[in-house]
Amino acid sequence: MELSATPRALVELGDIELYDPAAYQTADQHATWRTLRQNAPVWFHDRPGATGFWCVTRHADCETVIKDHQTFSSQEGTILASVGVGDAAGGQTITLMDPPRHGTVRGPTMRALGHAVVRDRAPRIRERVRDLIAPCHDGEQDFARLMRRLPMIIAGELMGVPERYWDDIAIWAAACIAPDDPEYALASTPARTLRIAHHELFACFRELIQDRRRSPRQDLISVLISLDALDDREAPVQDWRILLNCYSFILGANTTTPHVASHTLLALVDRPDVWAQLTTDPAAVAGLVEEGVRWTSPTHHLVRRVTADTSIGGVSIPKGDWVVAWIASANRDSAVFTDPFTFDIHRSPNRHLGFGGGPHYCIGAPSSRLALSILFEELAAAYTRFDRVGPLVHLQSNWINGLVSMPVQGIPRH
Numbered sequence: 331m332e333l334s335a336t337p338r339a340l341v342e343l344g345d346i347e348l349y350d351p352a353a354y355q356t357a358d359q360h361a362t363w364r365t366l367r368q369n370a371p372v373w374f375h376d377r378p379g380a381t382g383f384w385c386v387t388r389h390a391d392c393e394t395v396i397k398d399h400q401t402f403s404s405q406e407g408t409i410l411a412s413v414g415v416g417d418a419a420g421g422q423t424i425t426l427m428d429p430p431r432h433g434t435v436r437g438p439t440m441r442a443l444g445h446a447v448v449r450d451r452a453p454r455i456r457e458r459v460r461d462l463i464a465p466c467h468d469g470e471q472d473f474a475r476l477m478r479r480l481p482m483i484i485a486g487e488l489m490g491v492p493e494r495y496w497d498d499i500a501i502w503a504a505a506c507i508a509p510d511d512p513e514y515a516l517a518s519t520p521a522r523t524l525r526i527a528h529h530e531l532f533a534c535f536r537e538l539i540q541d542r543r544r545s546p547r548q549d550l551i552s553v554l555i556s557l558d559a560l561d562d563r564e565a566p567v568q569d570w571r572i573l574l575n576c577y578s579f580i581l582g583a584n585t586t587t588p589h590v591a592s593h594t595l596l597a598l599v600d601r602p603d604v605w606a607q608l609t610t611d612p613a614a615v616a617g618l619v620e621e622g623v624r625w626t627s628p629t630h631h632l633v634r635r636v637t638a639d640t641s642i643g644g645v646s647i648p649k650g651d652w653v654v655a656w657i658a659s660a661n662r663d664s665a666v667f668t669d670p671f672t673f674d675i676h677r678s679p680n681r682h683l684g685f686g687g688g689p690h691y692c693i694g695a696p697s698s699r700l701a702l703s704i705l706f707e708e709l710a711a712a713y714t715r716f717d718r719v720g721p722l723v724h725l726q727s728n729w730i731n732g733l734v735s736m737p738v739q740g741i742p743r744h
């Protein structure tokens with residue numbers, strides 16, 4: 331299924347189930363989110379036998395939740411799987427820290443991933459993107475599988491991960507976010523798959539950290555090693571904290587960028603007029619990437635835990651409860667976006683929350699914007715269009731709006 335162009339009828343509140351990962355594989359949840367935006371914008375989702383959570387679905391409310399870190403904390407987990415149980419890495423990684431301590435990791439690492447660094451690497455990224463899409467010239471390709479490597483072209487480079495690890499890391503990262511998905515099964519049960527994926531990723535980063543301790547370089551792993559603040563100014567920083575942060579960065583890149591690439595190409599398959607604009611108006615690519623992020627909303631949700639009794643939209647929410655800001659819903663809110671179910675690369679302003687907002691606003695946004703722009707410039711220059719030649723397979727995940735398989739055929743210009 332494509333991301334629904336016209337949402338189906340509203341659903342009964344009593345029928346809503348937003349936790350089950352399998353539900354996301356067969357249908358998108360836009361009818362449910364639209365129902366909640368319209369009829370119950372701050373709504374408590376019960377889970378029999380487990381901790382329930384508040385669902386916030388309007389753009390304005392989602393923005394409040396992700397920007398107000400004092401009331402809505404990231405420390406105990408930021409995904410649905412953490413609700414009620416927390417996250418073992420709470421307080422230890424950039425994603426799971428609140429300001430002001432969060433800033434001690436964010437500041438130096440942001441410089442290592444900033445516009446200037448990324449711009450310098452643009453020629454190399456373009457070279458690698460050309461190599462990545464070269465197989466499309468040979469006929470049918472599974473674009474979703476091809477795009478697994480795209481985030482490594484940016485995050486792998488910037489972190490200093492040798493290319494020989496890239497393909498394995500992409501699979502381990504996917505297994506970490508969707509251990510239930512048969513595509514990424516590394517063992518007989520999701521729990522074992524998760525254990526193996528964590529073990530492999532950590533073993534790989536442990537080796538790289540040891541290497542950088544011996545010979546520091548100009549890369550993100552070396553920056554993380556130099557952050558005494560990670561250990562409350564005890565030096566040297568312990569490897570396990572660096573490891574957890576490497577994990578955050580590699581997951582941040584791998585869980586999002588490939589799916590924006592695939593969903594955006596999918597939107598273009600059905601819109602030849604938009605494809606044509608990309609070749610005649612190079613500036614259109616920037617609008618395409620922004621709309622691609624809004625359209626895809628690769629992270630369905632962001633979770634926060636309430637630090638003090640509060641209220642949203644007049645609904646009281648007690649301290650200790652969990653709030654889920656449904657980013658995918660915010661990005662289809664008609665209060666902010668005209669015709670939100672229309673794919674419009676000229677949308678301006680495009681105030682999507684696809685990269686989050688507030689203190690945790692995506693640190694990889696400059697690099698992913700650049701990689702996605704280069705990707706679509708290169709595709710539009712080399713192909714007159716892409717056709718779909720097989721069924722789509724969606725990722726089994728309540729967190730990531732992912733495509734596992736998307737067979738396509740590119741029609742080359744020459």
Ligand code: HEM
Pocket residue numbers: 396404408424425426436443481484485578579580582583584586587590623628629632683684685686687689690691692693694695697698699
């Ligand atoms: C289109 C691609 C991407 C999208 C849509 C995206 C989306 C997001 C979102 C929604 C957040 C906010 C998380 C929160 O508030 O809890 C975030 C944070 C983050 N992203 Fe991205 N991301 C993308 C690419 C990347 C890349 C390429 C990297 C690594 C180079 C990356 C690394 C991170 C990290 C480390 C954070 C945490 C920042 C912090 O807590 O201060 N992301 N991203």
